[in-house]
Amino acid sequence: MVSKETGSILEWVRVQESDFSVEEETDRIKERSKRIGGIVTFLGTARDFSKGKDINRIDFEHYPGMAEKRLNEIRERALQDYDIIEVSIVHRVGRIETGENIVLIVVAAEHRKDAFRACEWCIDELKRITPIWKREETTQGEVWVVEHP
Amino acid sequence: MVTVRFFAVLKKLLDRESMHVDLHGPTTLKALLDRLEEDIPSIRSVIREGRTLIAVNQEIAQEETLVSDGDEVAFLPPFAGGQH
Numbered sequence: 001m002v003s004k005e006t007g008s009i010l011e012w013v014r015v016q017e018s019d020f021s022v023e024e025e026t027d028r029i030k031e032r033s034k035r036i037g038g039i040v041t042f043l044g045t046a047r048d049f050s051k052g053k054d055i056n057r058i059d060f061e062h063y064p065g066m067a068e069k070r071l072n073e074i075r076e077r078a079l080q081d082y083d084i085i086e087v088s089i090v091h092r093v094g095r096i097e098t099g100e101n102i103v104l105i106v107v108a109a110e111h112r113k114d115a116f117r118a119c120e121w122c123i124d125e126l127k128r129i130t131p132i133w134k135r136e137e138t139t140q141g142e143v144w145v146v147e148h149p
Numbered sequence: 150m151v152t153v154r155f156f157a158v159l160k161k162l163l164d165r166e167s168m169h170v171d172l173h174g175p176t177t178l179k180a181l182l183d184r185l186e187e188d189i190p191s192i193r194s195v196i197r198e199g200r201t202l203i204a205v206n207q208e209i210a211q212e213e214t215l216v217s218d219g220d221e222v223a224f225l226p227p228f229a230g231g232q233h
Contacts, residue, residue: 061157063223066207127230131204133157134229144158146227 012087013071015062017094019101025088029108032086038112040119042105048098050145053138060093060102063131067091070130074122082118084109089122091132151216153185154223162195172218178203179212181222199226 014020026039046058075087088106096102105122109115127147134145154167170184185192195201203210204223216222 060229063154063156063204063207063225066204066223069207127228130228130230131156131225132229133226135157144226145229147230 013068013075013089015064015067015071015091015093017092019092020090020104022101022104025090025104025106029086029088029106032108035110036085036108037110038115039106039108040112040115041107042103042119042123043101044103044123046096046098046100046102050136050138053136053140053143055098056137056139057098058096058102058137059135060091060096061133061135062091062093066131071126074125074129077125078107078118078122082109082121083111083114084118087118087122089126091126091130093132150218151181152221153181154221156223157226159195159199159201159224159226162199163189163192165189172216175215175217177212178205178210178214178216178222181216182212196224201226 022041022043026041029039030036046055048055071089071091075089078084078087084107086108088104090104092102103123103126105119105126107115107119107122109118136143136145151170151172152167153170155163155165160166168188170181172181182193196203202225204225205214205216206220207223210222
């Protein structure tokens with residue numbers, strides 16, 4: 001089950017099955033303010049090899065409602081704790097083939113340092129507290145993956 | 150009635166996605182687990198060994214947390230990013 005298939009493109013935090021465009025997301029954030037002087041993006045993609053096993057495909061499952069809530073909290077805390085202008089977070093769920101996009105974080109600030117720091121914090125925090133699970137289908141069977149940051 | 154949901158690997162381990170439990174007034178999560186154990190004898194060992202978190206209405210809860218009619222209780226195995 002997918003949470004209200006992301007709602008509108010105007011939301012700054014989304015969980016969705018469909019792919020996203022990095023360019024569209026950065027353009028959208030750029031329009032947010034004329035004060036923006038630097039945009040940092042983190043794009044997570046699906047690799048084809050992990051822990052010694054070839055991966056055929058990945059499935060992401062999330063807790064609809066709670067996952068979006070946590071992502072919104074991350075955005076709000078980043079805006080509060082770092083000197084930045086806007087944050088956008090998009091995470092895909094469902095079946096994802098190797099090479100495809102998984103997660104995108106876009107942070108805009110007046111100056112690059114704040115954008116870099118906030119972007120790194122956002123992806124670390126996303127991985128730590130967001131109820132999203134990853135199942136890899138490998139050549140040796142299925143495995144639920146828990147990464148160790 | 151409380152809705153109980155299981156996610157990711159727990160769905161496979163416990164062979165179910167969700168279930169409903171009738172409560173007679175507010176009860177602790179610990180007491181709810183006792184009730185669930187009647188249907189799923191392995192639930193406590195699966196939770197312990199799997200380092201599972203439990204959420205009540207999408208907030209992380211403890212065994213003393215009170216659960217009432219209409220609440221949603223979710224069993225969350227470790228997230229992909231490596232929490233707990």
